Amino acid sequence: MSGMVEKRGLGIWLTHLGLIIGIAIICFPIYMAFVASTVTQPEIARPPMPLIPGPHLIDNYTAALTRGVNSPVLLMLFNSSVMALGITIGKIVISIISAYAIVYFRFPFRMAFFWMIFLTLMLPVEVRIVPTYEVVAGFGMLNSYTGLILPLVASATATFLFRQFFLTVPDELIEAARVDGAGPVRFFLDILLPMSRTNIAALFVILFIYGWNQYLWPLLITTKPEMNTIVMGIKQMFPSGDDIANWPVIMATTLLAMLPPVAVVIFMQGLFVKGLVESEK
Amino acid sequence: MAKIGFSNVRKSYGPTEVIHGVDAEIADGELIVIVGPSGCGKSTLLRMVAGLETITAGEIRIGDRVVNDLEPRERDIAMVFQNYALYPHMSVFDNMAYGLKIAGVPKAEIAERVAQAAKMLELEPYLDRKPRQLSGGQRQRVAMGRAIVRKPSVFLFDEPLSNLDAKLRVQMRVEIKTLQRRLGVTSLYVTHDQVEAMTMADRIIVMNGGNAEQVGTPLAVYHKPATVFVGGFIGSPPMNFLQAARLQASGLLRKVAEVGGAAGALNTVGVRPEHLAFCSEGEAVLSGKLMIAEALGAETLAHVELDDGERMIVRIEGGREVPAAGARVHLSCTSEHLHYFGADGKRLPD
Amino acid sequence: MHKHVVFNNRVLPYLLLAPQILVTLVFFFWPAGQAIYQSAYIPDPFGLSSQFVGFGNFEFLLRDRYYLASFKTTVVFSTLVTVVSMGAALWLAVMADRVIKGSSAYKTLLVWPYAVAPAVAGVLWLFMFNPNVGLVAWYLKAMGYNWNHVLNGDEAMGLVVVASAWRQISYNFLFFLAGLQAIPRSVIEAAAIDGASFARRFWTIVFPLLSPTTFFLLVVNVVYAFFETFGVIHTITGGGPQQATTILVYKVFSDGFVGQDLGSSAAQSVILLFVVGLLTVVQFRYIERKVHY
Numbered sequence: 015m016s017g018m019v020e021k022r023g024l025g026i027w028l029t030h031l032g033l034i035i036g037i038a039i040i041c042f043p044i045y046m047a048f049v050a051s052t053v054t055q056p057e058i059a060r061p062p063m064p065l066i067p068g069p070h071l072i073d074n075y076t077a078a079l080t081r082g083v084n085s086p087v088l089l090m091l092f093n094s095s096v097m098a099l100g101i102t103i104g105k106i107v108i109s110i111i112s113a114y115a116i117v118y119f120r121f122p123f124r125m126a127f128f129w130m131i132f133l134t135l136m137l138p139v140e141v142r143i144v145p146t147y148e149v150v151a152g153f154g155m156l157n158s159y160t161g162l163i164l165p166l167v168a169s170a171t172a173t174f175l176f177r178q179f180f181l182t183v184p185d186e187l188i189e190a191a192r193v194d195g196a197g198p199v200r201f202f203l204d205i206l207l208p209m210s211r212t213n214i215a216a217l218f219v220i221l222f223i224y225g226w227n228q229y230l231w232p233l234l235i236t237t238k239p240e241m242n243t244i245v246m247g248i249k250q251m252f253p254s255g256d257d258i259a260n261w262p263v264i265m266a267t268t269l270l271a272m273l274p275p276v277a278v279v280i281f282m283q284g285l286f287v288k289g290l291v292e293s294e295k
Numbered sequence: 296m297a298k299i300g301f302s303n304v305r306k307s308y309g310p311t312e313v314i315h316g317v318d319a320e321i322a323d324g325e326l327i328v329i330v331g332p333s334g335c336g337k338s339t340l341l342r343m344v345a346g347l348e349t350i351t352a353g354e355i356r357i358g359d360r361v362v363n364d365l366e367p368r369e370r371d372i373a374m375v376f377q378n379y380a381l382y383p384h385m386s387v388f389d390n391m392a393y394g395l396k397i398a399g400v401p402k403a404e405i406a407e408r409v410a411q412a413a414k415m416l417e418l419e420p421y422l423d424r425k426p427r428q429l430s431g432g433q434r435q436r437v438a439m440g441r442a443i444v445r446k447p448s449v450f451l452f453d454e455p456l457s458n459l460d461a462k463l464r465v466q467m468r469v470e471i472k473t474l475q476r477r478l479g480v481t482s483l484y485v486t487h488d489q490v491e492a493m494t495m496a497d498r499i500i501v502m503n504g505g506n507a508e509q510v511g512t513p514l515a516v517y518h519k520p521a522t523v524f525v526g527g528f529i530g531s532p533p534m535n536f537l538q539a540a541r542l543q544a545s546g547l548l549r550k551v552a553e554v555g556g557a558a559g560a561l562n563t564v565g566v567r568p569e570h571l572a573f574c575s576e577g578e579a580v581l582s583g584k585l586m587i588a589e590a591l592g593a594e595t596l597a598h599v600e601l602d603d604g605e606r607m608i609v610r611i612e613g614g615r616e617v618p619a620a621g622a623r624v625h626l627s628c629t630s631e632h633l634h635y636f637g638a639d640g641k642r643l644p645d
Numbered sequence: 646m647h648k649h650v651v652f653n654n655r656v657l658p659y660l661l662l663a664p665q666i667l668v669t670l671v672f673f674f675w676p677a678g679q680a681i682y683q684s685a686y687i688p689d690p691f692g693l694s695s696q697f698v699g700f701g702n703f704e705f706l707l708r709d710r711y712y713l714a715s716f717k718t719t720v721v722f723s724t725l726v727t728v729v730s731m732g733a734a735l736w737l738a739v740m741a742d743r744v745i746k747g748s749s750a751y752k753t754l755l756v757w758p759y760a761v762a763p764a765v766a767g768v769l770w771l772f773m774f775n776p777n778v779g780l781v782a783w784y785l786k787a788m789g790y791n792w793n794h795v796l797n798g799d800e801a802m803g804l805v806v807v808a809s810a811w812r813q814i815s816y817n818f819l820f821f822l823a824g825l826q827a828i829p830r831s832v833i834e835a836a837a838i839d840g841a842s843f844a845r846r847f848w849t850i851v852f853p854l855l856s857p858t859t860f861f862l863l864v865v866n867v868v869y870a871f872f873e874t875f876g877v878i879h880t881i882t883g884g885g886p887q888q889a890t891t892i893l894v895y896k897v898f899s900d901g902f903v904g905q906d907l908g909s910s911a912a913q914s915v916i917l918l919f920v921v922g923l924l925t926v927v928q929f930r931y932i933e934r935k936v937h938y
């Protein structure tokens with residue numbers, strides 16, 4: 015319904031104005047965080063804080079990256095990257111191969127496996143935290159990358175997405191491949207995988223954001239500061255008691271924490287939207 | 296190159312049998328067209344040769360080997376699919392080379408064989424393109440090329456032209472036929488289009504409801520259809536059929552009295568549209584009303600409704616005078632042009 | 646649901662499924678089973694033994710004032726988050742749909758908050774409303790309103806709602822805009838020719854045509870508010886003050902990890918499992934409907 019008919023004159027300018035105000039409100043928290051990351055601690059401690067950026071941007075970011083509060087943010091960024099990439103790649107790999115098995119093979123208990131994967135849709139980590147924590151602790155995986163990643167790599171959503179895509183691949187393609195002499199492994203590697211490129215990329219964007227933004231899980235299983243991820247590490251930077259928080263460093267860290275996923279969304283908007291739409295089917 | 300043999304080949308999906316025992320022998324280098332209406336089992340038969348469907352009962356031989364339990368790649372065949380089934384992410388070159396790569400053919404030889412096929416099919420300028428950058432006809436050629444480079448002993452085609460427009464279809468069927476002649480590779484070609492079958496085939500297998508009703512050269516099938524179905528299916532416009540009993544009154548059976556001994560079993564009489572002619576009332580075998588005449592230029596198709604309500608099509612030369620629509624007309628034919636069928640639909644001995 | 650043409654291989658499909666199934670068994674089914682098992686026991690204070698109580702934990706929960714309050718909090722919280730984020734998103738989407746020039750620029754400017762982690766969103770909003778240093782809190786004070794969400798439960802609820810809804814606006818905006826753009830122009834034009842005003846056209850034609858999108862987003866937002874807002878609450882209020890922002894998921898965490906009341910936490914997990922199950926069923930009803938349309 016683009017251009018609801020009356021799109022001339024004053025009306026359209028008011029619409030633009032409304033949008034700009036909306037966007038300004040939505041962007042305001044980020045702007046304030048940015049200003050806070052460019053001024054000094056005392057400037058914030060004596061409200062009202064300034065409304066325009068100060069000259070301490072480099073100081074604050076350097077302080078955050080190299081020292082942080084409990085551990086350097088650079089280290090937390092590294093941990094977050096390992097976790098996010100681990101979860102993303104792990105989910106994609108195990109989902110695409112299980113979808114392949116379910117769609118392209120006929121074998122006993124196929125449907126049982128399908129339903130087993132399906133049921134995990136109903137079990138978000140938040141719901142089963144205590145027992146899951148106990149399992150991971152039992153394996154001695156606390157404070158390890160394995161512990162951060164492994165419990166989160168099963169994915170019903172990704173499996174369904176690939177299954178959905180595989181079902182749209184014409185049957186004749188697998189027949190042509192068989193006549194050409196390709197077995198199941200070659201067909202998967204040479205034909206199905208390259209054909210799934212866009213789906214993989216879209217899923218990558220969505221899952222990367224999901225993995226990077228994990229909060230509760232790393233909060234539970236990392237107790238050592240050097241294993242903190244950035245998203246959960248921010249909260250650890252607040253002092254307990256009445257001490258005044260080091261807001262400039264905290265806000266610099268906050269911006270650093272949102273930079274990778276936001277950049278992914280902005281620069282890969284097409285894939286992001288595709289991923290969102292498809293993973294919600 | 297190889298001959299192909301079918302012995303009592305059957306196929307069932309669960310409890311339903313869809314191929315009811317096909318027997319045929321195909322000679323080395325022959326182009327055989329399997330033709331029949333949609334759903335009659337043509338593709339199923341072809342795919343059993345390819346190894347894409349299991350064979351429920353009976354035996355298929357390629358060369359001297361029984362191939363029932365062989366994988367497609369072990370059968371030395373190549374197949375062209377209706378939707379071409381090109382790998383969308385591979386270039387034309389890679390599409391053609393893929394089977395050779397898997398077979399472990401040396402790189403240099405692959406390049407040479409692909410180049411040769413590309414030249415033959417005039418695909419040289421397109422080797423680096425992706426399938427989506429090609430027209431329908433070009434995709435068709437790539438699918439052909441993919442089959443050719445393998446140098447198989449059998450080509451299998453499943454309605455390869457049905458996704459092309461009418462003009463291109465005519466052009467491609469000539470090309471496929473020429474190519475097949477040149478390479479001399481035994482070929483099985485499936486189509487539902489009887490014109491394609493007539494123009495391309497060395498011999499035709501006409502299928503109906505899972506049975507091979509007739510196997511023969513195009514002209515044999517046309518002139519001596521083995522069943523009512525074949526007579527009606529091959530030829531356009533189709534053969535006219537009449538209940539033999541009804542003809543008694545029209546006086547026709549007087550002229551076909553020489554059928555003699557078989558007359559008791561005689562059930563249906565068929566006559567091709569070109570073997571009917573307008574005549575005077577005195578010579579008439581059949582009479583009726585001219586409903587409409589379709590003038591196609593080279594010929595005219597006249598639709599006649601007989602006195603008993605039966606419809607007949609008469610084909611006459613384009614230049615000839617045609618009675619006006621609604622006029623009473625009289626038709627004649629000679630007995631050597633009549634086809635006699637029994638109650639079971641089978642052709643009676645002449 | 647499957648291909649007619651398949652590979653025949655006895656071992657390979659199991660190998661392909663093994664990683665997914667193993668992870669699922671170890672980290673989904675085993676813990677879920679544990680939760681159900683633990684929900685029937687009360688461990689002694691030293692964790693040495695535990696006593697079987699059957700449905701005792703559930704009975705206790707359903708009579709527990711705090712747990713019932715948490716249920717109510719969750720309902721209020723998710724209703725507010727859903728209404729605020731969907732309302733704002735619809736408003737923005739209608740405007741973005743009206744402008745032709747620049748609508749993709751607006752889209753880019755509006756989608757990114759979705760990429761911000763709930764916990765990070767919490768910190769951003771906490772900073773602005775911090776009673777000591779927050780800019781907005783300071784201006785409110787200057788205008789005579791004494792903002793202190795650390796002490797005032799309603800203010801705390803307001804803040805976690807806004808921070809949670811903020812991030813979700815992007816998501817709703819994308820789907821609303823797509824829904825609006827899918828409405829045929831001719832329908833709107835016909836109504837305009839009939840003389841309907843913009844507001845009238847919106848409520849009588851556009852909004853009803855958007856209802857599948859709206860229903861879908863309703864479910865998604867409720868699920869989000871229930872299960873994905875832990876980070877917001879943990880960073881801004883820690884469930885307080887006086888449990889005013891302790892939603893169910895937060896309570897599972899605080900009873901299990903902070904309070905060490907494993908039996909009760911497990912029972913709460915089991916109840917949540919039912920809630921998720923229910924929401925999933927609703928979601929699938931929706932999908933079925935979508936298929937039939």
Ligand SMILES: Nc1ncnc2c1ncn2[C@@H]1O[C@H](COP(=O)(O)OP(=O)(O)O)[C@@H](O)[C@H]1O
Nearest residue numbers: 308313331332333334335336337338339340649
């Ligand atoms: N996988 C299958 N399962 C069950 N029936 C099938 C299957 N494939 C084909 N058939 C049936 O077998 C018959 C022959 O099909 P097919 O060989 O594709 O016909 P044609 O190619 O002549 O149009 C049809 O009646 C079809 O419904």
Ligand SMILES: [Mg+2]
Nearest residue numbers: 337338339454
């Ligand atoms: Mg077919």
